[in-house]
Structures are given as C-alpha cells and as structure tokens.
Amino acid sequence: MLEIRDLQKYYGHDRALNGVSFIVSLGEIVGLLGENGAGKTTLMKAVLNFLPEWEGEILLDGERVGPKNYHKLAFASSEHTFFGGLTAMEHRDFYRSIFPDFDEKRFLLLLDFFELPRHKPARSFSLGMKNQLETVLALSQGASYILMDEPFSGSDIFGREDFYRLLLGLLRPDESIILSTHLVEEVKHFLSRAVLLRRGKMLADVQLSQLEDEGVDLVDWMKEQYGHNSARVAQLAMEAREGGDTP
Amino acid sequence: MLDFTALKLDDQTPIYQQVVRYVKLAIISGTASSGEELPSRRFLSALLGVNPNTIQKACRLMEEEGFLQSAAGSGSSLSFTPEMAAEMKRALLREETLRYLDSVKKMGLGRQAVLALVEDLWAEETGGEER
Numbered sequence: 001m002l003e004i005r006d007l008q009k010y011y012g013h014d015r016a017l018n019g020v021s022f023i024v025s026l027g028e029i030v031g032l033l034g035e036n037g038a039g040k041t042t043l044m045k046a047v048l049n050f051l052p053e054w055e056g057e058i059l060l061d062g063e064r065v066g067p068k069n070y071h072k073l074a075f076a077s078s079e080h081t082f083f084g085g086l087t088a089m090e091h092r093d094f095y096r097s098i099f100p101d102f103d104e105k106r107f108l109l110l111l112d113f114f115e116l117p118r119h120k121p122a123r124s125f126s127l128g129m130k131n132q133l134e135t136v137l138a139l140s141q142g143a144s145y146i147l148m149d150e151p152f153s154g155s156d157i158f159g160r161e162d163f164y165r166l167l168l169g170l171l172r173p174d175e176s177i178i179l180s181t182h183l184v185e186e187v188k189h190f191l192s193r194a195v196l197l198r199r200g201k202m203l204a205d206v207q208l209s210q211l212e213d214e215g216v217d218l219v220d221w222m223k224e225q226y227g228h229n230s231a232r233v234a235q236l237a238m239e240a241r242e243g244g245d246t247p
Numbered sequence: 248m249l250d251f252t253a254l255k256l257d258d259q260t261p262i263y264q265q266v267v268r269y270v271k272l273a274i275i276s277g278t279a280s281s282g283e284e285l286p287s288r289r290f291l292s293a294l295l296g297v298n299p300n301t302i303q304k305a306c307r308l309m310e311e312e313g314f315l316q317s318a319a320g321s322g323s324s325l326s327f328t329p330e331m332a333a334e335m336k337r338a339l340l341r342e343e344t345l346r347y348l349d350s351v352k353k354m355g356l357g358r359q360a361v362l363a364l365v366e367d368l369w370a371e372e373t374g375g376e377e378r
Contacts, residue, residue: 029298169293189262189297209300212261
C-alpha cells in the first residue's frame with residue numbers, strides 16, 4: 001500500500017501541492033491526470049523522495065521511503081536517469097546487481113518489443129528510444145509501485161496502444177502503476193482508477209468501474225470536474241468577434 | 248476456444264456489456280458451442296486493451312446469467328442449453344427492437360408509419376421475398 005497523506009509542497013510562495021491524500025493498493029493502475037502545472041510531477045517526486053522538503057506523510061507498506069525500501073519504487077520519466085555510456089545490456093547487468101527482483105525475461109521482451117538495440121550506448125538513442133529504455137528499466141526493476149511520468153513522448157500512437165496491451169498482459173496482481181499523462185483518451189480503458197489534480201489540489205478520485213456503471217466516459221467526467229462548458233467557449237468566441245460576425 | 252479478435256469496441260456502451268453481447272451473439276449465431284472455452288482473462292485484457300477489472304466484470308455477469316462456468320485454477324467455458332440460446336435470442340431481439348422504436352419515436356414516427364417503413368425496406372432488401 002502506498003499512502004499519501006496531506007501532501008503540501010511550496011516552491012517559494014507558490015503552493016505546488018495543497019493537501020493531496022490518497023492510497024494506492026497493489027494491482028491498481030492509477031492515472032494521475034491534470035493540466036500542465038497541476039502538480040503531477042511534483043507529487044511523483046515527493047513519493048520518490050527526490051524533493052528536498054515537503055510536508056505531509058508518505059508511507060510505503062507502512063514505512064517511510066528510504067534506502068530500506070527504495071527497491072519497491074520504480075520511476076520512468078523523460079528526464080533520462082540512465083547512464084549514457086552504457087548499452088541496454090550493460091544496464092541489465094547493473095540493474096541485476098542492485099535489484100534482487102530484477103525481471104530479466106520481461107526486460108528482454110520489452111527491449112525487443114520496442115526494437116531497442118542491445119549493444120549500442122544509450123546516448124546514441126533517439127529521444128523516443130531513450131524514453132522507451134527508461135520505461136523498460138522501470139518495468140523490469142521488480143518494483144511493487146511503478147511510477148511513470150509522461151513516458152511516451154516520442155512514440156507513435158500504435159506503439160503506445162500496443163504497449164498498453166502488452167502491459168495489461170504482463171502486469172502481476174502484486175504490481176501497481178501510477179501513470180501521469182495528458183493523453184487521457186488513450187488510457188481510459190487501461191486505468192482502473194483516476195486521480196485528478198488541479199492547481200496542486202486533488203479535484204477528484206474515481207474508480208473507472210464506477211464511471212462505467214454510470215455510463216460516463218472518463219474524458220467527459222474530467223470536463224465536468226473542471227467545469228468545462230463548451231457552449232461558454234463558443235459564446236466567448238462570438239463575443240470576441242462581436243460586430244464582425246455576419247449571421 | 249472462442250475467438251475475440253473480431254470484437255471491435257466502441258464508445259457507446261460500457262465495455263463489459265460489449266463483451267457480454269459479443270459472446271451472446273456468438274452463441275445465438277451458432278459460432279460458439281456449449282463447452283467451448285474462453286481465453287484467459289489476462290489474455291482478453293491484453294487483446295482488447297482494457298483493464299482486467301472490466302473483463303472480470305463481464306465474466307461475472309455471464310456467470311450470473313448462467314451461461315459461463317469458471318472453475319478455480321482452470322479457465323472459463325460456455326455452458327448453455329438450446330433453450331437458453333433461444334431465450335437469449337428473444338431477449339436480444341427485443342432489446343434491439345426497443346432501441347429502434349425509441350429512436351424512431353424521437354423522430355416523431357407513429358406506429359403505422361414505422362410498420363409501413365419496415366415493410367417497404369424489407370421488400371426492397373429481399374426483392375419482395377417472404378423470408
């Protein structure tokens with residue numbers, strides 16, 4: 001269980017996170033959704049203990065995050081935390097030496113799925129390939145909680161769709177995914193739960209099965225939470241061209 | 248093993264209902280027979296690209312309706328009598344027809360107009376044959 005309780009984070013006087021609380025159980029696939037600047041990345045970095053200071057409490061199976069339980073967390077972002085001079089297979093050797101539950105079979109399968117070269121240094125990869133390598137490593141580490149922050153910039157849509165399919169087939173019930181993305185339409189059937197952030201606050205938290213029972217589409221639900229009003233937008237446009245509009 | 252590759256999901260109805268409907272259509276049309284196995288839930292989840300909870304829900308619904316049997320450890324298989332398949336067909340046809348009636352009513356068509364339209368289109372489609 002990953003417990004996030006009343007998380008607060010300030011950057012100077014700006015409040016990046018404002019009282020965010022939720023609990024992730026094993027087996028969940030949680031979408032962390034919200035506009036740019038909503039606090040998604042900050043939240044993930046707080047969980048990973050990457051931030052120098054924040055308030056609140058984060059517990060991983062009942063314990064604070066530290067060297068003792070770091071191995072339970074994995075992180076894939078587009079910030080490239082791998083070693084540029086090492087090849088994919090050298091990364092495998094390195095990961096295997098520090099993570100006892102490293103899943104080599106999954107690593108090789110994902111490497112082939114993305115068609116990543118095994119013996120070329122990572123720094124020679126394209127941007128998309130670098131993001132893919134990062135994703136492969138995070139998923140193979142053997143972690144219980146896998147955090148992915150917009151991991152697919154640089155991949156095409158078919159690659160992403162197939163990747164979600166593959167992941168649905170690979171994931172075990174004792175693994176959880178927390179995925180931040182703005183490509184909601186693509187992940188709406190993949191997720192089991194959606195947590196919606198807005199300006200550092202938690203706007204909503206919903207089980208997708210509940211939305212499905214109510215016959216509500218995730219994207220429509222988000223618009224509703226945001227108070228989005230398409231008629232209002234159209235009206236604004238008309239007002240802006242007032243006088244210039246011919247009926 | 249029932250083949251799900253022809254199932255194309257849409258955004259109009261909940262996914263689990265689309266899965267159940269797909270299986271029912273296979274039963275009604277005779278492409279699925281009693282005793283036939285379903286692929287594993289994990290496989291269906293990956294094939295359709297939907298969360299395992301959704302597949303689980305579809306299976307539970309089919310179990311409750313009595314035409315899917317799941318044994319712990321092994322997979323799930325279809326189990327139905329010809330009477331059940333006939334009843335399924337009646338229910339599905341009724342559902343489809345009600346949906347149709349609902350939409351033509353919204354367009355303001357009355358009973359006579361609808362019946363006449365069905366007659367006309369039927370004749371057009373079948374070249375006048377009674378089938």
